[in-house]
Amino acid sequence: xxxxxxxxxxxxxxxxxxxxxxxxxxxxxxxxxxxxxxxxxxxxxxxxxxxxxxxxxxxxxxxxxxxxxxxxxxxxxxxxxxxxxxxxxxxxxxxxxxxxxxxxxxxxxxxxxx
Amino acid sequence: xxxxxxxxxxxxxxxxxxxxxxxxxxxxxxxxxxxxxxxxxxxxxxxxxxxxxxxxxxxxxxxxxxxxxxxxxxxxxxxxxxxxxxxxxxxxxxxxxxxxxxxxxxxx
Numbered sequence: 001x002x003x004x005x006x007x008x009x010x011x012x013x014x015x016x017x018x019x020x021x022x023x024x025x026x027x028x029x030x031x032x033x034x035x036x037x038x039x040x041x042x043x044x045x046x047x048x049x050x051x052x053x054x055x056x057x058x059x060x061x062x063x064x065x066x067x068x069x070x071x072x073x074x075x076x077x078x079x080x081x082x083x084x085x086x087x088x089x090x091x092x093x094x095x096x097x098x099x100x101x102x103x104x105x106x107x108x109x110x111x112x113x114x
Numbered sequence: 115x116x117x118x119x120x121x122x123x124x125x126x127x128x129x130x131x132x133x134x135x136x137x138x139x140x141x142x143x144x145x146x147x148x149x150x151x152x153x154x155x156x157x158x159x160x161x162x163x164x165x166x167x168x169x170x171x172x173x174x175x176x177x178x179x180x181x182x183x184x185x186x187x188x189x190x191x192x193x194x195x196x197x198x199x200x201x202x203x204x205x206x207x208x209x210x211x212x213x214x215x216x217x218x219x220x221x222x
Contacts, residue, residue, distance in 0.1 A: 105159070
């Protein structure tokens with residue numbers, strides 16, 4: 001069974017440009033999470049989807065970040081326009097049903113904003 | 115706001131010994147607590163989950179304890195091996211709030 005896949009693995013963009021990160025969760029997992037790790041800091045929660053609905057987006061830094069989950073399958077996280085402080089590793093994770101815990105993480109998308 | 119602290123950024127343990135990592139939290143009463151392992155350049159991998167009404171959980175060479183009075187969890191790796199070297203993350207429930215992690219080095 002395929003795990004959580006994220007694309008791209010690494011993206012280098014200039015300040016002001018737009019980047020879209022994609023996450024494909026494990027098939028059948030209703031819960032999809034986005035997290036971010038900035039260098040030297042802990043992994044921080046961004047938002048949580050249950051199927052196609054945003055359950056909790058309290059961790060989204062500002063309105064430059066837009067997350068969507070089409071038809072409850074894959075999800076995208078768009079940063080527009082990107083700023084230097086957006087650099088970091090963006091992780092996606094998924095889990096089954098209503099059981100909180102045992103998140104399955106992707107390998108992350110490293111974003112570098114120059 | 116909730117705060118999680120993991121006892122040290124890095125920990126060196128001799129192979130074969132027991133490694134003990136500490137996770138303390140404040141301003142929160144989690145229903146459960148989790149431990150993850152993260153290798154460089156990889157995503158975290160789930161190891162164990164312990165609920166507030168459980169004192170201890172074991173899985174092979176791993177043992178987790180949860181003391182809700184002390185607001186602390188201990189993570190033990192017995193008979194440690196060099197392959198156990200990684201960063202270990204403690205996480206609280208709900209949004210899965212992570213600590214910064216402890217880099218564990220098992221010395222051969």
